[in-house]
Amino acid sequence: MLTKEIPVAKGLPLIGSLVFLSADSQKHEQFFLNNYQKLGPLFKVRVLGQELIIFAGPEANMFVTQHGTRYLTSREAYLNIAQEFGETSVIVLDGAAHRRSRKVVDQFLNSTAIAQFVKPMIKTTLEYIKDWQIDQRIELFHMLPKIIFNQFTSVLLSQTSLTDDFYNDVYTCITTVLKVNFQQKSKSALRQSAYLKAKNRVIVFIQKLVEERRKTEQLRDSSDVVDFLLSVKADDGQPLTEEEIFSCVLIILSAGLDTVATTSVFLIYEILKHPEIYEQVMAEVSAVFDNRIPDLEDIKKMKVLRGAAMETLRIHPMVFMTPRYVQHPFDYQDYRVESGQIMYFALGVSHFLPELFPNPYTFDVGRYTPPRQEHKQPGAFAPFFVGSHMCAGAKLGEVQLMLTAATILYTIQPELDSPNYTIKKVLYTEKRSALTGKNNFYVRSKRKALI
Ligand code: HEM
Known part of the structure; x- marks a missing residue:
């Protein structure tokens, strides 16, 4: 018999565990870690009269790996994305439709496909930083998203003359939809004219891009992801629908933007904060750049840089917690989890457990x-x-x-603008819907290497 009540995290009367909604990343992470250690992987939190169910730690990650597709769905968890940008995005699909769409996406994002992106992405980064001067102060939380956005748009979509206005439109769309989805903003944000105009411009841009590409399909001698999407057949032998192509292009513009950009900032920060790692990374980077543009094989040679990138992903996970809808009830240990509710998977808790990662904060x-x-x-x-x-x-x-950090480190040899600077992490700000820095992070350019 499954009779045990799922334990509830201690919180204040009436308001409960308000830290759940707090933007303070450190408090947030510590709250989930402490409750995991006290109550186990499955517990509830009370927030302003609502009861939310949390599944945390390696147990939760293993449960999703083994049983996720049986009991959990994504659409209801990301309902606002589905409602605002269509039902065919891989992020909101489940079951057979998800497998079909995922097969297509995996074809342009697998290890073989990405090899061709490496050199052009480095070139795009160099192009972006060519105007930085020696001794210039550069704010990385603002600069990196633009570089990463250009990597995606110029290399995967062959769009080289997009303006900052378009970049801002994409950010407005991502931030607004995710904030509404995670209740950081009310639904009325989706009816505000700034958002609606930005959304419309993004939709029209993608539609025009695909339409024009159809016309010139036969004339192009090189191909990019848009060409691939126009020619690929899904596993039922049918070409992709207009809506499916739209969703794939939107994913390229949005899914990796903030995640890669912010993690790159943290990576550069950690390297600069650890002089012994900095020395080793600079030696690796200098060896692969050596008057030429590195390729994927060169990038893979940089073992210390890879260790630093992995460590950054562990200590600064962009997604500490993610929602899923419980479609079918399931039993876990002595507990029953009922269907019809959103469950939060605290995937980052395992990163800080000393039994898995000794001295987890090192x-x-x-x-x-x-x-x-x-x-x-x-x-x-x-x-x-x-x-x-x-x-x-x-x-x-x-x-x-790796390629972004390596290119910046090699080209400008940055140093911390103020040696004692420490990033204060926040889970969202007015302009961002995910982990970022509370304050600006400046580095100073020490040289200008030519490649
Ligand atoms: C440091 C970089 C990145 C991090 C930390 C990251 C993290 C994540 C996480 C945690 C999820 C799962 C979200 C959920 O299901 O709730 C996800 C999904 C996804 N990400 Fe990334 N991401 C990164 C880069 C990228 C890039 C570069 C792309 C593509 C250009 C991308 C495309 C996607 C897609 C398409 C999904 C949905 C997959 C599906 O639902 O089947 N991500 N990402």
Whole structure:
């Protein structure tokens, strides 16, 4: 008999555990970690009269890997994305429709496909930073999203002359929809004219891009992801529908933007904060750049940089918690989880457990190579989540982190503008819907290398 009541985290009378809604990333993470350690992987939190159910730690990650598709769905958890941008995005699909769409997306984001993106992405980054001067102060939380956006638009979509206005439109769409989805903003934000105008411009841009490409399909001698989407057949042998093509292009513009950009900032920050790692990374970076543009094989040679990227993904996970809808009831240990509710998976809790990652708050780039390989323990490492909806861009994202940091480090040899600077992380700000820095983060350019 499953009679045990799911334990409830302690909170204040009436308001409950308000930290759940707080933007303070450290408090938020500590709250989930403490409750996991006290109550176990399954617990509830009360927030302003609502009761929310949390599944945390390696147990939760393993449950999703093994049973996610049986009991959980994504559409209801990301309802606002489905309602605002269509029902065919891989993020909101479930079951057979998800498998069909995911097969297509995996074809342009798998390890073979991404090899061709590496050199052009480095060139795009160089193009972007060519105007930075020696001794210039550069604010990375603002600069990196623009660089990453240009990497996606110029390399995957062959769009090289997009303006900052369009970049701002994409950000407005992502931020507004996610904030409404996660109740950081009320639904009325989706009816405000600034949002509606931005959304309309993004939709029209994608429609025009696809329409024009159809006309010139036969004339082009090189191909990009749009060409691929126009020619690919799904597993039923049918070409993609207009809506499916639209969703794939939208994903390229949105899913990896904030995640890669912000994690790249944290990666550069951690390297600059650890002089012994900085020295080793600079040696690796200098060896691969050596008067030429590196390729994917070169990027893979940089083992210390890879360790630093993995450690950044562990200590600064962009997604600490993600929702799923419980479609069918299930039993876990002595508890029953009822269907018809949103459940929150605190995927980042495992990253801070000393039994999985000894001295979890120490930035230790040696964790990921043999014999340690701490990330390979079941359910331990989940910055891209796990299961059928695990990030489709994980491989590209990892490579982008490395190539972006490497290009910036090699070209301008940045140093911290103020040596004692510490990033204060927040889960959202007025302009952002995900993890970011509370304050600006300036580095100073020390040289200008030519490549
Ligand atoms: C550091 C970089 C990145 C991080 C940390 C990250 C993280 C994540 C996470 C945690 C999810 C699961 C969300 C959920 O299901 O609730 C996800 C999904 C996804 N990500 Fe990423 N991501 C990154 C880069 C990228 C890139 C570069 C792309 C593609 C250009 C991408 C495309 C996607 C897609 C398409 C999904 C949905 C997959 C599905 O539902 O089947 N991501 N990402």
